[in-house]
Amino acid sequence: MTRKKLDAGIMTSLVLLVAILVFFTIRTKGNMISVFNLTTIMDQALIVIIAGLGSIFVVSLGGADLSVGTTLGISTVVGAALADATGNEVVLFPVAITVALTIGFSNGFLVAKLKVPSFMVTLAHLIGMRGVMLYVQSVSSGFYRAQSLLLTLKNDAFKIPILIILIIVMHFILSHTKFGTYCKAIGENESVALNVGVPVAKVKIIAFMLSSFMASVAGFFMMAKVGGTNNTMGINLEIDVLMGIFLGGVLVTGGYSASVVKLLIGSFTISVIKNGMVLAKWSAIEITEVTQGVLLILILFVMILLKQRSGATARPDTLPKDPTV
């Protein structure tokens, strides 16, 4: 046998997505799957997917990057402020990416070298950098209006191909390169990776930088969508991104369970729920969030059940891992 069977995590999350889609389609008498509405769902999922394409590497390490929302915010705000000051829109891109990479390096360095758990480090960045962002926003001329180059990202003719290219590239990096495999191996067991000769610290730093980089790219799309910057940009994005990854069937421990396909399924699931709630006129945010929470628990439950049935966890011989990612 040389072909691999379909991953149980993917199947579960796919069934969930289809079930929710069918439910809302019936509930909204078909409005759910109108071309216009599907485009709306796609639009909503876009930013979560792009940020998730970077974040998935950190998750595969067995960590979590809680700073993606803030990174999106501060990188675009600083980039916009300098673009505004120089009067040159193109300045936005290199500046924003540089700011993002710096945050990513800082995240990765602290996690890899000082062995601080990633959720602590990125939580600190989430809070601290949000403050810096508000300060920059207050001293610069304020609201930045997106200009011609940025607005082309709103155009489907550019937006969709860019998205597809990003998805393909990140899929190949995660699933078909040494770097991606090393990320997953670290998530499975860091000691094993180290003992084999994986440059663990370097891999971790790159993964965090990739996560921040994609957050800033997501930021450009968000600027195009909302027409500029504001001081709430990217708030709570990390929650949607992590929800998307975990709803898709990636294990919290990361490792070989991480895949871009799962991220896509999970991110669409979130968008479908949010959108369906609105169409079904249950628009109160409380309901949406409660539903998401319940579904996350449900899918975790199903995955654990499946794993037990397959006997994969029958042997209790996994040693407790050091929670240093």
Added chain:
Amino acid sequence: MTAAREPVLHIEKLCKSFGPTKANTDIDFELDRGEIRGLVGENGSGKSTLLSQIAGVIASDRGTMYLNGEIYAPQSPLDAYARKIGIVVQELGVIGTLSAGVNVFIGRTDAFTRAGIVDKKKMNAEIREIARKWGLADIPLNKPAKSLNVESRKQIELLRALAIDPQILILDEITQALSYDNRKRLHDLILTFKEMGRSVLIISHDLEEIAEITDTLTVLRDGRVVDTVRSDKVTMNDLKRMMVGREIEGDYYRTDAAPSREDRIVLSVRDLTVRKEVRSMSFDLHAGEILGFCGLSDSGIHMLGKALYGLEEDARGAVLLPEKGVRIKSSKMALENNIAYVPKERDGEGLMINAEIRDNFCLPSLDGMKGKFGLLSAKKLNDAANKAKDAFAVRCRDIFQEVGGLSGGNKQKINLGRWIAKDLSVLILDCPTRGVDVGVKSYIYRLMRDLKAKGLGIILISDELLEIIGMADRVFVVKYGEIAQELVRGTGFSEEAIIEVML
């Protein structure tokens, strides 16, 4: 069965199946008071299942157990504890983040609790008392268990079993985790048990050892009892034949009595020092040479293995590859320069237990798996894993099965096999036959002989002296991190000579 010689444990027709797999069929078994019984058999012969049934970890399908003549049907390990059956399981069962002391009394800290707070001082004093009573070495009780080495963690489990003052002590594969001095302590402990009229049930793959310390041996094969024999009457060859069901062909250890090696030096170590664990070690490893390292638990031989592979950031001195003019500073460099390292703790440090066989096989050789555009090719990964699986005769469903479900011997085949596919120059082995049966053991020794013939330099770190004596060209006996003596094959190469230096 008279009342006077009533066995402490009597088992009738015990059966256990896992789905279609019969782990145990109609096991009949009697254990007398003051008897030390060994259980031997290949991986998957049903030894651990039987012990798990006695321990209440696994429920039996059919059959009856009697303890002191009364029906004994444990529903959980707590029942076993209550009936004073103490067990040390094969897979490490400590909670890493809790202190060693708490681990010993885990679930039973009530006796030391006042107003909801555990009196650790009192508890640790009790543990030291137990250790003293049974002649065990002290371990740091306040450190979190995960910061301790495998050996100390095993001792935690042993103390946990002893803390209930057991009438039957069950030890599953414990000696392999212990170094020479602690093994000796365990042997003394077992004898004390016998003198007290209590019984011990022990599993070990080290046949010489188990035959030495037990009174009787029960051989299991394919879930059935083959025979129960007197330990002092049985020969090793008979045992092996009963276990495997046929003669083990070929040689176990090397048969040549003289050392052999090529002239070229593949690894050169100069003044290697790691904190206080390895002190200023210098030696050369030649191509086609097997260099053995042995020593007591505090000798630092396992740390040496890590340091040679560039895993210790604190290491000073030099690990050189003279032919390439390279100095190893990290595990990444070691990997790139065709060195391989097989760590002692297979499950925690060698294999990704929850990952597939394929991914475990391919991890060190990803550079050779590239296809179009420099991307990893699924076909090449699958082919390489299938090839290695067949070459090493790994018993598994397919290469996508999770490693965690395999037996110890099959896991070790993967742990070793993933390196052999590479064009190696140096192989560092730390206790390569720990927890594997005779069949796999003989396989690993044959592999080592083949690799030696191919011109690899092999570092063999081991707690089993017979293995070192059987395989090495030269042996370094290490004491407190320093090389105390070098012995050469064919000249005074005996267990006694090594132990004398070690102690």
